[in-house]
Amino acid sequence: MNSSFRIGVVGSGKGSNFVALADAIAAGKIPAEIAVVLSDVESAGILAHARDRKIPAQFIPPGKFRTKLDEEAERAFVSALQSAKVDLIVLAGFMRVLKGDFLRAFAGHIVNIHPSLLPSFPGLEAWKQALDHGVKVTGCTVHFVDAGVDAGPIIAQQTVPVFENDTPESLHRRIHAAEHELYPQCVVALARGEISVAGRRVIWKKSQTCSNPYIFT
Numbered sequence: 001m002n003s004s005f006r007i008g009v010v011g012s013g014k015g016s017n018f019v020a021l022a023d024a025i026a027a028g029k030i031p032a033e034i035a036v037v038l039s040d041v042e043s044a045g046i047l048a049h050a051r052d053r054k055i056p057a058q059f060i061p062p063g064k065f066r067t068k069l070d071e072e073a074e075r076a077f078v079s080a081l082q083s084a085k086v087d088l089i090v091l092a093g094f095m096r097v098l099k100g101d102f103l104r105a106f107a108g109h110i111v112n113i114h115p116s117l118l119p120s121f122p123g124l125e126a127w128k129q130a131l132d133h134g135v136k137v138t139g140c141t142v143h144f145v146d147a148g149v150d151a152g153p154i155i156a157q158q159t160v161p162v163f164e165n166d167t168p169e170s171l172h173r174r175i176h177a178a179e180h181e182l183y184p185q186c187v188v189a190l191a192r193g194e195i196s197v198a199g200r201r202v203i204w205k206k207s208q209t210c211s212n213p214y215i216f217t
């Protein structure tokens with residue numbers, strides 16, 4: 001397997017999207033390796049999952065702000081990712097907004113997964129926002145990261161039905177399951193250089209008619 005494509009995963013939470021990605025790589029479905037996993041939360045499950053898999057994992061204190069990294073933390077994240085020589089940064093449940101220097105250091109090479117069909121319900125607890133709004137269909141979105149909040153060009157989306165008896169937890173579980181399918185499908189295309197961007201539109205080179213030609217079975 002060609003594993004010269006190096007991925008840095010950054011997350012704050014339990015790390016189920018990291019696990020889905022690491023499993024797809026281990027199964028030979030993605031020509032890439034995870035070079036490093038970083039978190040702003042010392043006790044985050046994502047770090048434990050990475051260490052279980054013998055993948056370098058590091059906690060970096062986020063500094064004094066609640067919703068973004070302070071300057072020192074930003075420098076530490078950028079430096080750790082540059083030292084690991086990553087080609088792509090995969091945000092997997094990272095709960096802080098990335099700003100100037102981080103974005104400039106890896107422009108066009110940062111992707112995120114968000115638990116709604118963007119541009120609906122950006123921000124926190126998107127599954128709860130969808131439930132409270134009363135939509136009948138929601139889902140998840142993989143997108144490039146730019147200076148906006150959950151705003152960059154959309155790579156792919158997967159829909160999820162909302163049921164009348166859903167709770168925030170049951171809906172988030174269903175969205176999570178969709179995320180675990182969608183994110184690896186996007187990362188394989190990125191690793192193969194088969195994704196290009198024209199303005200806000202993301203083009204999947206292999207696909208004639210629609211996105212997501214890499215449906216794993």
Ligand code: GAR
Nearest residue numbers: 013014015016017092093113114115
């Ligand atoms: C996922 O649902 C992801 O979409 C969401 O956090 C969860 C992380 O789960 N991300 C955001 O809300 C970012 N705006 P995980 O830690 O199990 O992968």
